[in-house]
Amino acid sequence: xxxxxxDPASGGGNSDAITASPELRERMARVRKTFWVGYxxxxxxxxxxxxxxxxxxxxxxxxxxxxxETNSGKTQxxxxxxxxxxxxxxxxxxxxxxxxxxxxxxxxxxxxxxYSRILARIGAPxxxxxxxxxxxxxxxxxxxxxxxxxxxxxxxxxxxAGKIDQRMIFLNSLKFLANELQIPVVAIGPIGALRTLP
Numbered sequence: 001x002x003x004x005x006x007d008p009a010s011g012g013g014n015s016d017a018i019t020a021s022p023e024l025r026e027r028m029a030r031v032r033k034t035f036w037v038g039y040x041x042x043x044x045x046x047x048x049x050x051x052x053x054x055x056x057x058x059x060x061x062x063x064x065x066x067x068x069e070t071n072s073g074k075t076q077x078x079x080x081x082x083x084x085x086x087x088x089x090x091x092x093x094x095x096x097x098x099x100x101x102x103x104x105x106x107x108x109x110x111x112x113x114x115y116s117r118i119l120a121r122i123g124a125p126x127x128x129x130x131x132x133x134x135x136x137x138x139x140x141x142x143x144x145x146x147x148x149x150x151x152x153x154x155x156x157x158x159x160x161a162g163k164i165d166q167r168m169i170f171l172n173s174l175k176f177l178a179n180e181l182q183i184p185v186v187a188i189g190p191i192g193a194l195r196t197l198p
Contacts, residue, residue: 036080042073049081049186053100053150057182063174065156065187067194074188078102078152085150098122101143102152109162111173115139122146136173140180149183156187160195 020028045066052062066074085100103121106113115135119126124142127134143151159170178185187193 034079036076042077042080045077046081046084049077049150052184052186053085055184059179059182061178061182061184063178063185063187065189065193067189067191070190075154078154078186078188082152096146098146098148100150100152101146101148102154105153105155105158107155107158107161109159109166109170111136111170114170114173118143118151136176139177143177143181143183148181150186151177151181151183152186152188154188157189157193157195160192 048064052064055062066077068074079102082100082102087097087099101118101122103114103117106117112130112132112135115132115138116126118139119135119142122142124138127138130138153174159167162170174185174187177183
């Protein structure tokens with residue numbers, strides 16, 4: 001990872017951002033904003049995700065894995081899809097809705113931590129030290145309440161860091177979530193992610 005290094009003593013580094021006028025800072029902020037530039041492979045994946053999203057609920061939903069080299073844009077595609085389906089009701093008397101929930105897998109194969117990440121992502125209360133089955137019940141309740149129609153799990157290859165039994169529990173949990181909620185689960189990771197999911 002490359003980091004910016006500033007040396008205050010020598011004035012090293014790019015000081016343009018510090019001394020820029022308010023107008024220039026505003027223009028720089030606009031340039032740095034996240035935006036989508038369509039390209040054939042990315043648009044194909046977005047259309048495919050849309051077909052999964054639009055499919056009627058079923059007890060065996062079709063799921064998929066998006067894989068590719070590191071820094072090939074997999075996460076950006078998923079973030080674009082999540083942004084396009086962001087829907088929350090602003091009125092206090094209406095129920096909030098999150099049609100697409102995207103969460104980053106913890107760096108180890110632990111389902112309780114995974115459930116905790118989902119609850120944190122949707123802003124639901126978490127109970128420290130809660131058993132995995134109670135956390136699972138909370139995830140099912142909250143995702144049903146939010147009318148979630150797709151769960152996206154980024155960095156799914158982290159499952160490989162666990163022992164065989166931990167991996168199987170994790171995979172069974174993903175399958176259970178998909179079947180119980182009747183929604184597709186989309187896994188994202190590098191080519192090694194193909195070894196993660198059967």
